[in-house]
Amino acid sequence: MLCAFCPKDAVEIGGEHIWDSWLNKALPPLRYRSRKRYTIDSPVIESEAVSLEEKLPVVCARCNNEWMSGLSGKVKDRFRHAILDGEPISLGAKDAAILAAFTFMKSVVTNHLTDQKSGCGLFFTRAVRERFRTSLTLPPLLKCWIAGFQGKAYMSTRNNLSIMSTSEPGPLSGIEFYSFTYVVGKLAVQLLVPRWKHLLDSGKPLVSLNPNAFWADAEALFWPHPGGFISWPLPMYIGDDTIQKYIYRFNNPVTVTVVRGTQVFSNIAT
Ligand SMILES: [Zn+2]
Numbered sequence: 001m002l003c004a005f006c007p008k009d010a011v012e013i014g015g016e017h018i019w020d021s022w023l024n025k026a027l028p029p030l031r032y033r034s035r036k037r038y039t040i041d042s043p044v045i046e047s048e049a050v051s052l053e054e055k056l057p058v059v060c061a062r063c064n065n066e067w068m069s070g071l072s073g074k075v076k077d078r079f080r081h082a083i084l085d086g087e088p089i090s091l092g093a094k095d096a097a098i099l100a101a102f103t104f105m106k107s108v109v110t111n112h113l114t115d116q117k118s119g120c121g122l123f124f125t126r127a128v129r130e131r132f133r134t135s136l137t138l139p140p141l142l143k144c145w146i147a148g149f150q151g152k153a154y155m156s157t158r159n160n161l162s163i164m165s166t167s168e169p170g171p172l173s174g175i176e177f178y179s180f181t182y183v184v185g186k187l188a189v190q191l192l193v194p195r196w197k198h199l200l201d202s203g204k205p206l207v208s209l210n211p212n213a214f215w216a217d218a219e220a221l222f223w224p225h226p227g228g229f230i231s232w233p234l235p236m237y238i239g240d241d242t243i244q245k246y247i248y249r250f251n252n253p254v255t256v257t258v259v260r261g262t263q264v265f266s267n268i269a270t
Pocket residue numbers: 003004005006007008059060061062063064
């Protein structure tokens with residue numbers, strides 16, 4: 001299989017950590033209840049773990065060790081205390097670009113694993129992924145939100161990718177939405193990208209979705225960056241009782257519903 005971001009072969013074992021390995025060194029010894037589900041219809045696989053160990057063998061060693069590692073290192077430098085302790089941050093345009101690129105990178109590796117497991121298809125073209133590798137250019141109409149997570153467990157993580165569409169006629173007909181939610185410690189980010197399902201439609205203008213006002217005090221749109229600085233944490237947190245609702249918030253019977261590619265990874269410290 002080819003690397004998600006370049007024309008080389010992907011590694012067969014190892015690969016990109018879903019949650020970066022520095023976290024295991026920064027955290028005290030913990031035990032986790034770890035959950036995995038590869039497709040929308042498959043059972044949840046539960047196990048015990050002593051570290052955040054999931055790796056996705058979908059990239060080549062060079063990408064993983066070079067630019068991907070560089071991007072993860074920038075996130076570690078800038079967001080480490082926010083992730084581990086919820087320490088306030090003020091998100092300017094440069095940090096927003098780093099965090100949006102990191103979220104997109106994690107979503108693409110997740111999509112590649114989902115495709116391997118279920119043949120759900122790759123949402124982004126090779127050209128988009130290779131352009132991202134060379135210049136960290138993000139696809140047009142990509143939106144990214146930042147939120148704070150506060151659960152009962154000392155540490156928890158979530159990684160969830162869904163592809164949504166509608167079967168009803170109307171303005172959203174023919175559009176697919178790619179939604180990715182990533183929680184690491186106190187930091188939660190969510191990404192949403194629309195595309196036309198059929199290439200023949202690709203010249204037509206796309207529309208995206210806007211979140212319900214219910215979430216307004218819990219998150220901020222940071223990509224495209226609105227200018228100035230975004231203060232985090234926000235007035236409200238996402239918690240154990242609202243995280244599932246947040247992950248699936250665009251899934252609504254009258255707009256779009258999750259059709260495929262649902263993949264879930266989570267770890268909750270016990
Ligand atoms: Zn590569």
